[in-house]
Amino acid sequence: MTQPMLKVTDLHAYYGKSHVLRGVNMEIMPGEVIALLGRNGVGRSTTAKAIMGEVAPKGEVTFKGQPISGLESHKIAHLGLGYVPESRDIFPTMTVRENLILGIKNMKKPGKYSVDDMLDMFTNLRARADNPAGVLSGGEKQMLTMCRTLMGDPELVIIDEPTEGLAPKIVHQIGDMIAEIAKTGVAILLVEQKLSIALRIANRVYVMGHGEIVWSGTPEEFRDRDDVRKEWLEV
Template sequence: MLEVSDLHAYYGKSHILQGVDMHVDAGEVVSLLGRNGVGRSTTVKAIMGEVAPHGAIRFKGQDIAGLPNHRIARLGLGYVPENRDIFPTLTVRQNLLMGVKDPRKPGKWKLDDMLAMFPNLAARADTAAGVLSGGEKQMLTICRTMMGDPELIMIDEPTEGLAPLIVQQVGDLIAEIARRGVAILLVEQKLSIAMRISHRVYVMGHGRVVFEGTPADLKGNASVRKEWLEV
């Protein structure tokens, strides 16, 4: 579904991505792991058109490298950035409805479904989103993206700075998205979530992929974990 080949990206003169190769198949959950600063977030930003990509990026067989991000989104690729962008003065309900791409073509993710799945959001449906907790804002951001009915969603650091209980709830939400058949590319620091829900994992180091395999493969490879993941 998503194929990335020899992907490079730059911030000014800094060469951040140095030939990233990866793929995500339909219905698959893939986690992108690694220490801070190795290029994980830049990878999803380059795929989504937030950073200028150099290389091949194909989504459902179509070359999307360099397309405007609104066109990429309309092809069915969702993106949840790590900064939890919401509209703080709009209500939770209004934020969710902002995620709908075409009201004339209702998707499989509906407002009532989202509110039923997450009682916290339902209880605050008519409250300004700016007063939500960090965890509630994260759930709202993910749910708003799902309202656009993506076939693949890229989620960047969804559990950063959240309390353990909220981390579990966010992990459950991501698992539910996967159960409904949406492919996921997850950028995550916490190995526990990635190892629990992923079919495959990539480990990045110095702007390139240094390991690809199943969670079991990574669990059994102490040298990779020690060199590229452990602090």
């Protein structure tokens, strides 16, 4: 039986005295796309940060069978776990091409993606390859952040709120981009509020409420659960 690529067991996290995560449990299999849904403030982004070591986790997180709880973020990344934060961190004065090169973890051992692969896959970036990244639109910056993460050759990518604040047309493009990434065999944990994009590309769905997972199932099962959507997602 195939083992989970990422397994989270009884994960707790705190901001000061505030108990944000209250025993989160989830699994992601190799090549699987998981959507983590929920209202703002329920702990979805904190879950991503706790997995990546940006928030101190209490509980067990394993990646490819190896415990990673408590490791520093850069060490977790070097194990093959990529992270695209909602802040869209880029280096604005460097060119798009230079930003992509910064994502390479080992210059002596290239990963499966080259800079040209990324520019071929996402033509918006190809046209601006030698422009400063700071002139990109919000959607293009999101594309660049995801592409730079892929340059590190991750086996699993956590993508936090990629469509936040973007126009509907760009939201669809970002969804297509994530679907393209999934086709290459990279597993994805997608933290998202927009059901349209999440249900279109996910294999399974986790719904979070009050710092814990309150429901899980397939997109098809989720579509039949108006009660779950009304109680945990609708404002």
